[in-house]
Amino acid sequence: MHPDSVEKKISKQKSRSHLLQEPVNLNELEKQLINRLQGDLPLTERPFLQIADELGTTESEVILVLNRLLEEGVITRFGPLFDISKGSGCFSLCALKVPQTDIDRIASIVNEFPQVAHNYLRDNEWNMWFVLAAKCQDELTAIFEQIVELTGCPGINCPKEKEFFVGLNLPV
Amino acid sequence: MNTIEKKIIEKMQAGMPISEKPYEEIAEALNISQTQLLRTLDGMKKSGLIRRIGLVPNHYAIGYTVNLMTVWDIKDSDIDQVGVSVGALDFVSHCYQRPRHLPDWPYNFFAMVHGKSEAEANDKMQQINLLIKDSCRQFTSLKSTKILKKTGLRI
Numbered sequence: 478m479h480p481d482s483v484e485k486k487i488s489k490q491k492s493r494s495h496l497l498q499e500p501v502n503l504n505e506l507e508k509q510l511i512n513r514l515q516g517d518l519p520l521t522e523r524p525f526l527q528i529a530d531e532l533g534t535t536e537s538e539v540i541l542v543l544n545r546l547l548e549e550g551v552i553t554r555f556g557p558l559f560d561i562s563k564g565s566g567c568f569s570l571c572a573l574k575v576p577q578t579d580i581d582r583i584a585s586i587v588n589e590f591p592q593v594a595h596n597y598l599r600d601n602e603w604n605m606w607f608v609l610a611a612k613c614q615d616e617l618t619a620i621f622e623q624i625v626e627l628t629g630c631p632g633i634n635c636p637k638e639k640e641f642f643v644g645l646n647l648p649v
Numbered sequence: 650m651n652t653i654e655k656k657i658i659e660k661m662q663a664g665m666p667i668s669e670k671p672y673e674e675i676a677e678a679l680n681i682s683q684t685q686l687l688r689t690l691d692g693m694k695k696s697g698l699i700r701r702i703g704l705v706p707n708h709y710a711i712g713y714t715v716n717l718m719t720v721w722d723i724k725d726s727d728i729d730q731v732g733v734s735v736g737a738l739d740f741v742s743h744c745y746q747r748p749r750h751l752p753d754w755p756y757n758f759f760a761m762v763h764g765k766s767e768a769e770a771n772d773k774m775q776q777i778n779l780l781i782k783d784s785c786r787q788f789t790s791l792k793s794t795k796i797l798k799k800t801g802l803r804i
Contacts, residue, residue, distance in 0.1 A: 595798055
């Protein structure tokens with residue numbers, strides 16, 4: 478096995494376009510896999526064999542289908558979901574009030590920052606909502622202020638004060 | 650978080666291979682045994698550092714085309730009670746208390762709801778409203794109209 482094959486496989490996930498924004502048609506196995514794997518992958522030597530057994534299909538089919546769904550952008554990530562707030566690092570949800578005519582330019586300024594984890598356009602006067610991830614509170618505040626200054630748009634910084642529930646399960 | 654947990658996060662932050670023996674591949678790349686990797690991952694799940702291991706669907710692609718960020722102005726004294734009741738609803742994926750920014754932004758409670766149509770998502774928001782209306786001064790929703798950037802990091 479080539480020593481960096483793991484990196485190569487994972488980096489495919491990094492570089493993929495996430496801009497598929499239209500519903501796609503899914504077959505039964507694809508639906509079953511998406512439903513099942515919004516739950517937990519077993520911690521065993523051959524976890525996809527166990528999933529295949531549960532769903533009455535083969536390991537190779539499961540691997541093939543999941544890789545294809547990832548390739549097509551139907552799933553955006555496969556792996557552990559870390560709760561980084563339990564470790565080190567600081568996060569915040571921030572918003573900018575961006576003039577409608579200037580969305581693309583401002584988005585490219587904001588997205589340029591590696592600390593911007595995601596960025597969504599929303600139908601409100603506070604229309605650009607993004608998550609900042611930084612090493613510490615000082616860095617986070619500095620990045621937020623830099624974004625406000627560079628874009629010239631009014632901004633609000635809304636770090637979570639309390640989390641009540643996080644868990645996404647969208648049945649298909 | 651210990652050194653090995655940090656290494657695992659670094660290596661698996663962007664995802665993991667979908668192959669016959671994915672944990673073995675990761676363990677080899679980290680120069681540890683598969684047993685040690687599995688034991689550490691299990692510990693990280695128990696401590697909450699890992700929420701779960703699995704896939705993240707592109708919710709647009711699987712038909713959940715409407716994503717409403719509902720925002721609520723909740724009386725400070727009622728926020729915990731509201732958080733617990735809204736968090737218990739199965740169609741709410743995240744809910745958080747966040748600071749107000751008066752006068753621009755009066756909302757201190759955020760709950761994300763997903764729907765296959767605008768009507769479905771709005772109906773879910775009305776269900777939240779029925780549940781918490783005595784504690785709520787005003788609310789609105791912000792629909793996502795475009796993903797401008799999305800990376801693997803999920804908060």
